[in-house]
């Protein structure tokens with residue numbers, strides 16, 4: 001199995017790929033999420049692992065757009081507990097650190113910790129582990145990385161502060177992407193959809209009522225602009241349900257009411 005991820009060994013995407021596919025899978029590493037999407041679209045890799053939302057920092061909105069634009073399919077999801085650690089070249093003290101680099105989502109998750117260190121600038125970088133690797137290889141002083149304990153071990157950095165995420169209970173939801181829908185050997189209980197409704201008074205309220213009356217639990221709703229129709233909105237919706245048949249009926253109802261539905265994926269909830 002060829003698996004595409006953003007980031008290098010020691011990154012959280014790498015951890016998820018190993019947890020899901022074992023050490024036997026062949027992991028291709030990319031710098032950006034766009035490259036991951038492209039590799040699945042062009043069938044260079046069979047599946048991709050992509051972070052989509054975090055319990056502290058929120059949704060990674062551009063990734064929804066990538067799934068939509070490349071017409072990819074969501075095959076499943078995975079929730080990973082995330083622990084962030086501040087790491088530096090061995091021997092450095094926190095008073096000697098003036099810059100910390102990491103993935104933007106990781107920085108968002110640790111913002112509160114750095115309020116006590118206003119001297120330290122926080123700078124976006126490609127992924128958590130790449131910064132750790134760079135500090136180790138180039139022996140960079142004065143710079144810290146925010147990354148996992150595994151990254152500190154791999155790149156032999158010293159951890160100055162453990163678990164610096166704003167709350168201890170921190171999860172990132174990853175999705176598993178493919179080019180085509182497989183033939184499922186399960187009945188899905190969760191779906192990711194893009195729903196476009198008419199820009200009329202009450203249309204969103206009607207959509208939500210239809211879902212709730214049919215026991216479709218809304219686990220996520222995110223409005224996104226419709227690029228070719230300024231000020232019209234579409235919604236990315238994740239919904240969980242017990243009855244697949246009722247879920248299909250709701251989709252048909254939305255279409256009967258003049259809405260458009262694009263199904264990104266139907267899968268098993270991992271929670």
Ligand SMILES: O=C(O)C(=O)C[C@]1(C(=O)O)C=C[C@@H](O)C=C1
Pocket residue numbers: 006007010011012013014051054082103105106126127128129172
């Ligand atoms: O930089 C990494 O290690 C990643 O795997 C990326 C990423 C993300 O995209 O959200 C993954 C999980 C954490 O929430 C922080 C960063």
